Amino acid sequence: MKNFSRTNLIFSLCGLNCGLCPMKLGGYCPGCGGGAGNQTCVIARCSFQHDHVEYCFLCPEYPCSRYSNIDPYDSFLTHQGQLRDIERAREIGIEAYNNQLSKRIQILEQLLSDYDDGRSKTFYCLAMNLLPLPEIEILLERTINENAFIDLPVKEKCRQITGQFKELAQQQGILLKLRKKGS
Numbered sequence: 001m002k003n004f005s006r007t008n009l010i011f012s013l014c015g016l017n018c019g020l021c022p023m024k025l026g027g028y029c030p031g032c033g034g035g036a037g038n039q040t041c042v043i044a045r046c047s048f049q050h051d052h053v054e055y056c057f058l059c060p061e062y063p064c065s066r067y068s069n070i071d072p073y074d075s076f077l078t079h080q081g082q083l084r085d086i087e088r089a090r091e092i093g094i095e096a097y098n099n100q101l102s103k104r105i106q107i108l109e110q111l112l113s114d115y116d117d118g119r120s121k122t123f124y125c126l127a128m129n130l131l132p133l134p135e136i137e138i139l140l141e142r143t144i145n146e147n148a149f150i151d152l153p154v155k156e157k158c159r160q161i162t163g164q165f166k167e168l169a170q171q172q173g174i175l176l177k178l179r180k181k182g183s
Contacts (some may be wrong), residue, residue, distance in 0.1 A: 004044045006033030006054060010093070010101055014056050015068075015086025018106045018127050022121050023079040025112070029076075042066075046121035074178040077128050095143045104128045107136060117158040126176045127165040135172075139164050 009031030010019030018024050018031035033044065041100035043056065043066065053059045056067075071079035107126045112121060127138070143149055143164060149157065169176045 004033050004041075004048070005035075005136060008054065008098065009034040010105065011055075011085075011089065011094070011098060013041075013047055013054070015082040015089070016077055016079065017085060017101055017104070017129050018077070019101055020108060020125050022125050023076045025108075025121070025125070046110075049053060055086065055089065055094065057086055072179070073181050078126055078178060080175070080179070081130055104133060104136075107140065111161070115154065115157045115161050117155045120158055121164055122178065123165075123176065126178065127162075127169070130174050130176065131165065131168055131172065135168055136165075139168060 006013065010017070012018050012032035014032075016032070017045070021029065021031075023029040024031050026083060027047075032041070041085075046066070047053050047056075047059075050059045050061065056064075057064050067083060070083050085097075098117045105128075108124055111128075118122070140161070149160065152160070165177060
């Protein structure tokens, strides 16, 4: 949408964690309102019609019908926590939410820099989006500080970390997989 811009490019208007998206990380999308990303977004058009609100939860009509059946499928980024995340941002305030999101982004960048086998970007993005931050921090602290872990090849480190994320996700009842149409 022409002239649609926002200051917060890591958390979208509608509640997606753009800072944890593989497309944004790869430089293919600037984030919600950051330029030539998803310029056909109907929620961006809606924002224009409602005094250019920065987040849907600031709109007097929120939650509107757009949130009644929020995306049952995922794009490059999971939509599974979208409603939960926008509610959390509304509840604790955008600054506090962005601080938590920034911690997740920092962890994701470390995972991709030091523990990626070349095929784990989407998985790590999902894990950072969906798993509880305190549990992620504890899991990584425990794993990375193990003496035996330090000397492992990157592929094995990745295998161990992804295995532990899968185990944590199973304990939490979370699916670490993008939901595609027809699946």
